[in-house]
Amino acid sequence: MKAEIIAVGTELLLGQIVDTNSAYIAQQLTTVGLDLHFKSNVGDNLERIKSTLEMALRRSDFLITTGGIGPTLDDLTREAVAEVLNKPLVFQPHLFEQISAFFKSLGRAVSDNNRKQAYIPDGAMPIENPVGTAPGFIAEKDGKAIISIPGVPHEMRYFMDHSVLPYLRRKLGIRR
Amino acid sequence: MKAEIIAVGTELLLGQIVDTNSAYIAQQLTTVGLDLHFKSNVGDNLERIKSTLEMALRRSDFLITTGGIGPTLDDLTREAVAEVLNKPLVFQPHLFEQISAFFKSLGRAVSDNNRKQAYIPDGAMPIENPVGTAPGFIAEKDGKAIISIPGVPHEMRYFMDHSVLPYLRRKLGIRR
Numbered sequence: 001m002k003a004e005i006i007a008v009g010t011e012l013l014l015g016q017i018v019d020t021n022s023a024y025i026a027q028q029l030t031t032v033g034l035d036l037h038f039k040s041n042v043g044d045n046l047e048r049i050k051s052t053l054e055m056a057l058r059r060s061d062f063l064i065t066t067g068g069i070g071p072t073l074d075d076l077t078r079e080a081v082a083e084v085l086n087k088p089l090v091f092q093p094h095l096f097e098q099i100s101a102f103f104k105s106l107g108r109a110v111s112d113n114n115r116k117q118a119y120i121p122d123g124a125m126p127i128e129n130p131v132g133t134a135p136g137f138i139a140e141k142d143g144k145a146i147i148s149i150p151g152v153p154h155e156m157r158y159f160m161d162h163s164v165l166p167y168l169r170r171k172l173g174i175r176r
Numbered sequence: 177m178k179a180e181i182i183a184v185g186t187e188l189l190l191g192q193i194v195d196t197n198s199a200y201i202a203q204q205l206t207t208v209g210l211d212l213h214f215k216s217n218v219g220d221n222l223e224r225i226k227s228t229l230e231m232a233l234r235r236s237d238f239l240i241t242t243g244g245i246g247p248t249l250d251d252l253t254r255e256a257v258a259e260v261l262n263k264p265l266v267f268q269p270h271l272f273e274q275i276s277a278f279f280k281s282l283g284r285a286v287s288d289n290n291r292k293q294a295y296i297p298d299g300a301m302p303i304e305n306p307v308g309t310a311p312g313f314i315a316e317k318d319g320k321a322i323i324s325i326p327g328v329p330h331e332m333r334y335f336m337d338h339s340v341l342p343y344l345r346r347k348l349g350i351r352r
Contacts, residue, residue: 013212015202018194022217026191036189037224041198041215048213055231 001172003034004060006052008068008077009151010043021066021156028160032168034062044068049080053146057084061144062168067151069134071113078137081146082121085139089119095126095135102133127163131155138167145171177348179210180236182228184244184253185327186219197242197332204336208344210238220244225256229322233260237320238344243327245310247289254313257322258297261315265295271302271311278309303339307331314343321347 005022012019022039029036037060042052049068056063068077082089096110096118103110117134120126124139129150136149136159147167149159169175181198188195198215205212213236218228225244232239244253258265272294279286296302296313303312308331315322323343325335345351 013202013215014206015199018196018199020194023191023194026189030190037219037221038228039189039217043213045213052214 001034001062002060003029003036003062003064004056005029005036005039006049006056006063006065007039007041007151008044008049008065009041010045010074012067012151013041013043021151021153024153024157025064025066025160028165029064029168032165032172032174034168034172044074044076046076046080046083049076050084053080053084057144057146062171063144063146064164065146065148066156069117069136069148069150071111071117071133075116077148078119078121081124081137081139081148085121085141085146087122087124087139090122091115092118092120092126092135095120095128098128098130098135099133102129127159129155129159131158136163177210177238178236179205179212179238179240180232181205181212181215182225182232182239182241183215183217183327184220184225184241185217186221186250188243188327189217189219197327197329200329200333201240201242201336204341205240205344208341208348208350210344210348220250220252222252222256222259225252226260229256229260233317233320233322238347239320239322240340241322241324242332245293245312245324245326247287247293247309251292253324254295254297257300257313257315257324261297261317261322263298263300263315266298268294268296268302268311271296271304274304274306274311275309278305303335305331305335307334312339 100110120137124137127136132155134150139146276286300313300315310326312325
């Protein structure tokens with residue numbers, strides 16, 4: 001089975017940040033025996049994220065996206081995934097409760113922008129985020145899956161270790 | 177005008193090396209006003225390098241490839257560029273002389289493998305490499321260009337500063 005990494009973010013594309021996430025994800029994917037043939041960086045642009053996802057879906061089985069699921073207007077990964085899969089984004093009250101609780105634990109109020117983070121593509125499995133605000137999700141279609149996780153490095157690592165790798169091991173029938 | 181970076185090498189893809197080259201190249205491309213919309217990593221596989229180049233040629237004007245022009249059998253960038261442009265690879269005696277001189281300066285004999293590095297796509301402009309063995313090249317087609325430079329970071333930086341940026345400034349009509 002083939003996997004592909006898509007790092008979303010104009011700051012990565014312009015070299016303002018070196019993409020260390022992709023290296024970590026790549027190393028982890030090899031531990032479950034997935035073949036990795038391509039990695040891509042794409043900026044915060046809906047059409048370009050969509051075209052990158054569409055191309056990746058044609059040639060790979062598991063797509064891991066990192067970044068672009070924050071609260072700001074230029075965080076477009078969830079919209080792109082929903083459009084590529086032809087699914088609406090659906091509000092998940094329990095995700096919003098967790099986001100609110102995270103802010104409360106910091107002594108801050110949750111903003112309207114963060115409400116956007118509680119939307120995931122219809123039918124996708126939410127992945128809760130106990131170490132930050134952005135929940136991730138796994139959207140399956142036709143035996144393939146798009147797995148969207150945060151771009152903040154310590155959150156990305158938490159998601160890989162606690163959710164993505166266990167999910168992939170289950171899908172690939174790997175016991176440990 | 178749009179530029180696109182393609183980093184070639186399985187070691188990058190698998191996360192054994194973090195791709196710092198792409199960040200440096202991206203920063204430099206913004207100094208000449210090029211728009212960068214995508215970056216890709218592809219492994220040492222001829223068909224996949226070719227498909228990545230073909231896709232990039234459809235959506236961008238300048239392609240910068242880094243890596244895959246060394247002396248070993250899995251260095252396939254020059255073959256991929258030649259096939260995508262439908263040009264034969266042509267032996268350049270003066271490039272081979274420079275490669276030989278570089279080895280001589282190190283007190284070593286040039287190997288048959290290094291002979292391969294003196295081949296570039298027919299019609300391409302060679303870029304000499306005074307800081308290593310792999311010459312680069314610029315292959316133009318239909319107003320677009322594929323610029324292939326080494327993946328060794330200090331050689332990549334030398335090529336960017338001394339050849340690629342001056343070439344791009346000329347093409348873009350930037351005086352300085």
